[in-house]
Amino acid sequence: MNRKKTLLSCLKWGFVGLVLLLCYSPILLLAVYSFDKTDMIGKFEGFSFAHYSALFTNPKVLGMIGNTLLLAFLAATLSTVLGTAGALGMYYCKKRVKGTIHAVSQIPVINAEIVTALALAVTFVAVGFGKSYFTLLIGHMVICTPFVVLSVIPKLKQMDNSLYEAALDLGASPFNLSLDDYIVTMYTRPAGFDTISTYVYNATTKGNAHTAATLSSFWALTTILFVVIVLFVLVSNLVGRRKKEENA
């Protein structure tokens, strides 16, 4: 009986471990080849920090990282202000007004990103705005603000909001939503403006030797980010435990 139980628990955790391993294998592969001399994955030619030094010296790469971060920072700040104010205001509104705003807020969340992106692009061009940094920022805010509203409202009502908390845990904070976005950026960006997402997408689908060099410095970036995130999770876990012990 006991042996059967041990076997079962081995099987269970083996399965969890296997899925985790599969989830991490692409990132680990990039991490290994970020230390390779060449831009090719497959043959390890020799250990080098070339991709790391390129990451910090190549003005094109630095420009894209800057673009991505600044856009995410602006979009997150503005959506948080707009969304928090909106949620607070809604809380005091009549039920009908509140219900309408709530329903409209759900549209960008439920809707396919591509539909939101196309609708915005068509509208901007139709009214003669064209495409600029402003339209790009608006595009990101349309994706981010409803998330802020829909996660603030339950907090105001003191009710269970496990789903939106789950979404936030999954990285749906406005900052992360903007960092990751490809589709809306693609449709509302001004010509020649690249974020990490748009660049990597284009380099992957129609790449050449020139883009491969830039792409490989993003492997270095991924590795650094990954290490930072893992450290963050470990540290916050340790700190959380210490706090609990202090409380107890």
Next chain:
Amino acid sequence: MKLPRFTRKSLCIPYAVFLVFFVIVPMLVIVFYAFTDQNNNISFSNFIKFFSDPTKLSTIVYSLVIALVTTVICLLIAYPIACILARSKLKKKFVILMLFVVPMWINFVLRINALREIFNLLASIPSEGDWWGSWLTGANYFKTVVGMVYDFLPFMILPLYTTMMKIDNSLYEASADLGGNALTAFTRITLPLSMPGIMSGVTMVFLPSMTNYVVSDMLGNAKVTIIGKFISNYFGNDWHMGSMVALVLLVIVFVSTWLSGGFKAEDNVRGTNL
């Protein structure tokens, strides 16, 4: 004339204006574009063209099938994991849950790029007559589905885990006391009580996997066309047809949300406010 007084309610005015201009107006604009021609005359030609074109209809079916397969595989992988984690007495299980979420914090396009490199590496494994390499290089649909499962799995695990954590342990004790075995406990307790989690997980996976053409483009060698890709093909050259496809997609999205009860949860939210 009396100026409107500033009250707490007025805080939502900027947000309401923002929604009108950048959510409602754009939706009306695509409806307008979908039912007009190049000269802005009302026309149903796009509508007729869309529904009489077998390629377009088969793309919709393909997208639905890919999304369905992705959702089922995600559910089959995520359900046992959520179950194991939620029912385990391990103190550190939250850390394991976080491990599933951590990859989401790395740029999604970069992660799919990494997965593509894994596939290229796997395809280079030598085999007799290179059957394996040539199969994997050509298996565009397979790679697309794997990519989508890889990307959307955490969206399935998390809602399942949260609902399963809420199941009261005394139910399992009662089931064991009354002589129920593990299977009975699963079919009578875990499965019915985790239904809300299944529903929200399915919505979070099904809809993006029908439209997220970034995955299918990067992993399917541009051979896999899902409905999202269609819209991007029309982008810039025929906005009227593009809007028509977007409108069809919009209808599909809202119908499937309605079917999965996504709007019902919202009614409950309002109900608690009575």
